[in-house]
Amino acid sequence: MSGFPTTRRSTVARIASIDGEERRRAWEALVSAYWKPVYKYSRLKWKLDPDHAADLTQAFFARAIEKDFFRSYDPAKAAFRTFLRMCLDGFAANEFKAASRQKRGGDATLLSLDFQTAEGELVEHPAAPNTDLDALFHKEWVRSVFTLSVEDLRSLCEARGKPICFEIFREYDLDPEDGVSYARIGERHRIPATTVTNHLAFARREFRRLVLDRLREMTATDAEFRSEARSILGAGFE
Amino acid sequence: MSFLPDPALRRLRDAFDAPDLSDSRYTLLEPIGRGGMGAVYAVHDAALDRRVALKVIDAGAHAESRIVARLEHPGIVPVHDSGTLPDGRPYYVMKLVEGEPLHRVPLEMPEALRVFLRVCDAIAFAHSRGIVHRDLKPENIMIGRFGEVLVLDWGVAAEAHAGAPRAGTPGFQAPEPEVTAASDIYSLGMLLRELVPEPRPPLRSIIERATQQRPEARYESAADLARDVTAFLDGTRVQAHRESLGEAAARLARKHQLWIVLIATYLVLRTILFFWFRR
Secondary structure, three states, rough: OOOOOOOOHHHHOOOOOOHHHHHHHHEEEEEEHHHHHHHHHHHHHHHOOOHHHHHHHHHHHHHHHOHHHHHOOOOOOOOOOHHHHHHHHHHHHHHHHHHHHHHHOOOOOOOOOOOHHHHHHHHOOOOOOOEEEHHHHHHHHHHHHHHHHHHHHHHHHOOOOHHHHHHHHHHHHHHHOOOOOHHHHHHHOOOOOOHHHHHHHHHHHHHHHHHHHHHHHOOOOHHHHHHHHHHOOOOOOO | OOOOOOHHHHHHHHHHHHHOOOOOOOOOOEEEEEEEEEEEEEEEOOOEEEEEEEEEEOOOOHHHHHHHHHOOOOOOOOOOOOOOEEOOEEEEEEEOOOEEEHHHHHOHHHHHHHHHHHHHHHHHHHHHHHOOOOOOHHHHHEEOOOEEEEEOOOOOOOOOHHHOOOOOOOOOOOOOEEOOOOHHHHHHHHHHHHHHHOHHHHHHHHHHHHHHOOHOOOOOOHHHHHHHHHHHHHOOOOOOOOHHHHHHHHHHHOOHHHHHHHHHHHHHHHHHHHHHHHH
């Protein structure tokens, strides 16, 4: 399992670390989970054009890193994702008041974010009219958590020499064709159906662990972690 | 990683919840649904080569399997097995009922009342074992392919004497804050109202008695409620209903329709013959 952390510490706690490298990795993790929700929220809430929304997203994270916005987060008051959205609302309001597009991109460090892909997703899968934007931010955040966890699972299966487990997970859970069955997948991979169910159980077990790791990483306290897990995974989560 | 559309998110959430049965005698087939306090899956039992239902129980509902296992009754789904998944979630295995929930089965009145009586029977049995269901509604009654009537979803069931807090579904829930057997009687009354939306006066009185705001004003037991519904079906006197003379006459006429027709025919024939021979 080379290069694969078994458990992740809270990013929210790590961004306050005195260790510069630790802090940098924490920011990377935080930006990778939140930049798409921030970009799509900005596009829909303030009806910004794609360039403008990309600028705002870049500037928001760059300023947050520079000014250490998130150090003031108090887990007793709200979930971290709610706090981040409120920071974004405040940041955007100030920016619009100053009406200074040059300033926005100005001295900010540019992050490597694929806005073209995010824009393509918005065009191909548009939000319904009158969508509740808080709910949209939450849903995009959930999408981010799952997307990163699926990527984690792919890397883990490859690192453990079990790419077939990820392939079966993809064929059965992620992108199933009509009439998918254990027997049909078994025929395709020339393995018995019982081996298919074992591989799938492995992939699901690891996926479950990886999602929880990602959530643990994106929350500050155990209570927040549990509350967020319940909010995206439902009553079944313990 | 490519974009995960909403249906993929739903499937991933299901995959997250799916029980890990890799080291057990069961193979996961498909999710059946989510009920009170847990998700139910169809699984294959390799030891007995049959399909059964496996319910993964949510946090806080650990007592469910023990409660259901105490209730051996033809109207209550039997528990075959129970255990704990590798991730710590408890589960239990029960008979897989092939059928439709009550709200999806169109029933004419006499048949609907016969189904209702079987529900009352199961609930009366549970009460006799000190258990209240707390979430009676049409969705939790299953009509099997061979006409079996089964009360499902004992996820929020509780000990009757423990003064459990109110639970269940608005519209079927009794108003009192602490649940007792009388609260199930209220839910049965609401269930009856759902089954027979335009009841005749005696049946309306039965519903009214079962759904009284004060628990002590309701039927004392599910068996008493069932007795009144049976009386209504048989055309005998319903205890909850104060009938007028006209209603009593109409009820007796309905009940003894055949005798009345026979006697009337006899009297008419006697009269005709009387006048015929006097001519």
